[in-house]
Amino acid sequence: MDPRLLSYARSTRAYLAATVALGVVHAVLLVAQATLLAQAITAVFLGHRHPSWALLAVVLAARAAVSWLQELAAARSAAAVKSELRGQLLDHLIALGPARRRPAGEVATLVTHGLDALDGYLARYLPQLVLAVLVPGIVLARLLPADLTATITIMVTLPLIPVFMALVGMHTEAQNRRQFRLLSRLSHHFLDVVAGLPTLKLLGRARAQAGIIARISAEQRRHTMRTLRTAFLSSLVLELLATLSVALVAVGIGLRLVAGELDLTTALLVLILAPEAYRPLREVGANYHASAEGLAAAEEVFTILESPEPARGTRTPVSGPIVFDDVEVRFPGRAEPALRLTATVAPGEVVALTGPSGCGKSTALAVLLGFATPTAGRVTVGGIPLTDLDLDAWRSRLAWVPQRPHLFAATVRDNITFGSGRPEAAAEAAGVAGFVAGLPDGYDTLLGDAGTGLSAGQRQRVALARAFLRDAPIVLLDEPTANLDETTAAGVMAAIRELARGRTVLIAAHRPELVSLADRVIEVGTTGATVLEPA
Template identity: 40%
Template sequence: MRISRPTRRWIALAAALSAAGTLATIGAGLLVGAIAAAVIEGPAPGAPVPRTLLAALVAVGAARGLIAWARRRLGRRAAAAAVVDLRARALARLAESDPRTVDRARWRTLLLDGIEGLGPYLTGFLPALAATAIASPAALGVLWWLDPASAAIAAVTLPLIPLFMWLVGTLTQGRTERRLRDVGVLADQMLDLVAGLPTLRAHRRTATPAAEIRRLSGAHRESTMAVLRVAFLSGFVLEFLATLSVALVAVGIGFRLLDGSITLAAGLTVLVIVPEAYQPVREVGARFHDAQDGLTATGEVLALLDGAAGAGVAGAAARDRHPGAAPPARGIRVEFHRLTARGRDGARPRDLCGVAEPGAVTVLAGPNGSGKSTALLALLGIAVDGVTGVARAVAAEGELRGAALWARTSYLPQRPALTPALVGDASGLSLGQRQRAAVAAELARGRELLLLDEPTAHLDQANAARMLTRLRAEADRGATVLIASHDPLVLAAADHVVEVGR
């Protein structure tokens, strides 16, 4: 509710619709009891005739149908808006996270299949929960007014349903998390297999991954069936408790009708209304399992969004500072001093020292895996875990960090993501075309600091030369151009080369 405006609007609307639905349901129960008593015993003196009551019942039924339609239609819209909002926020936060620590398979599953389960939560579980908070107390109040004994039975048995829901829910949570984890592993393995099919086919090993795929599919099948078994068990428990509770009320009313301690109209009305006291709680239990995938995925997304904003900037600011040279008169100077990033494969880079000046093309050179990309991420404040030393950008007014640095920087990763607003439908573009389009879009911004990670990796020699000519023009106008690359063409065009070692 705190971070998603569509969710806040829908919760308020769902509560209002639940309140209206409760009034319509209680009104229908009172009318049904009065009509049945009038038909069996005859209309009481001064009471409305059954025809008038029947017309009122039709109107109340139409109102209930309209409320149910509005809840379904508006709920689907709210769910779609909330999913899009949360997905966009999560992607924006992941884009600022250290890529060395991001589990791509897990987040791919959560943001694609997992978060789509938020729809059943918002359209089914949440309205049912609102109805429980509104409809059940209202129904108990009407029952108390009509028949205190039946209300007492309902008040005693009603809490049993949430108790068993909680017991079953503790079993469901772990199984749902396991199912999502199995889906993520299976999807990641399938994507790797598809990417490697040309190599497997060239070496005649296309049948080799079959056993592993069967094993992962079996794990996914077992985790899914475990969730379904618990769902069926909980459904049986909820229906049994609700049916037994209504039966207890019905038996008590039957005995009291025999001894005349309750009127037929009151007894029939209680029998019509008492299931409505249990129905919202039963609906919550039924919708609980539908919403588990979405709740689990959304919990992960909210944990990501609730993390300290700008953690990368804070981490960068906490490192040891190197005094460096005086700030440049114009433009932005980049300084690395004993920059070291420790990861699973050791320190990459290790003790990196170098400077990139305005008006020059500087290249971070080194073999693959030496830490060139990590150095750029450390400069931007994205890579902070295990990073020591200094990576900073200095302008005339002093050191730039966080939003101030990003506002004056164009950063191009190895595999840039293109938006339709930039190039239209980018699905048919090759990697080289995407690279060229992304570079053109970034250069059009006219930023003072250009950080490019392997910009010529997917280009032929002619297109690489054209790109380097454009980058040289940017340097001539005063921009600081810093490139991470081991391409001989890039190294030949550089003004300064900084070796990055492991």
């Protein structure tokens, strides 16, 4: 069992304690049932009266009740653990921010199908893992005084099953990891294709993407069938070992019973309990394959949860200049730094960050938002290091308009106000009121996911209206006119000009007309040099 499951999902501890307690009771009842059944069969065979039929019925009913309680505890605990992990995962992804976030398709697969696969691990594999330790021990403790030879035979053959199970399990685990990664990649690609389907259709590339999805799906199908083949073959190996081991015990019992070295009650007791000693280990092997996909998903969840969050301080933000002091940001897998910057932004100043694509303009904004952490240098606000500030309080002073703002499947009103406040004044200032008047239900017009129903320029203006409504002293704009035609861009720039009054504004910009809105231009480059030009 992965110990991280205990630290991230605390409800697992109570579940394991209940599983152990119920497992002990179940094993004791199993031994009692075998003992009573052997005595009853012997009494019937010898023609004696056996008074313990009622007790045997009670034991059988108790075993059924314990099994039901195990199933109930497993189902409820699995639901609690999955809910706890989902909550922590989503909270952590929000804390990481978009700069460190996994692709949306991978996250969607992980949060839904991936964590749902933990049912097999929590409800089947873990209980059997506990029983695989408890049941053989209790069974051997009962057989030892009854038949030393059979006990030694079981003790010698029993370790063979976990040895082969481990050898097969390592191979299966690697295959399941590959399968889950391929499924995540397929989900992400499919989500991207669906999101861009109108554009692909317009450019006549929809059929080509259908072929790519078909190829990835076929690869996923091959991996799945290969994993299932391994699972079936490994189950065959475990079943064969267990069957041969039980047969070895049974042959010894039969020979000694014929020779008169054993009484019938003891022989029946050994024959009934011997398969039960191997059964938990066989079921562990069978349930492991059913839970392997959930384990692969849990590994991905733990990897995300262990990624460090942005530093959070406790100091209250104050007004003052924003200073990038020899800031350098590096991301894993990249040889060159994503950003090198030394600059100062005075309060109330409108600054344009320019430079070639990939030079770090968006990364500079991500640093201010707390989504990216400098690997060298520091950022100060009013002389206070950004890492010392209360991140929530600092973000409350920011309004951020990303290059591709996300609109929710909600009304235009809710997309501007997020459910609180009135949008009219902010919408008027951002130029939203003009096109809202032409919508069927005005501000109550329901949009599709990602703002379906509005043009790119209209979505950009809704995002600007959010910034107006927020009325924050610092505004961060990331390529707000990218992919817009000149007429639409002119309207958006007029809204930006209005938004910049009396505020500190940083604009990541390419367009000369957008740069012209700034009081000062900072050329961002990976060389660390900062070139200042008058706007």
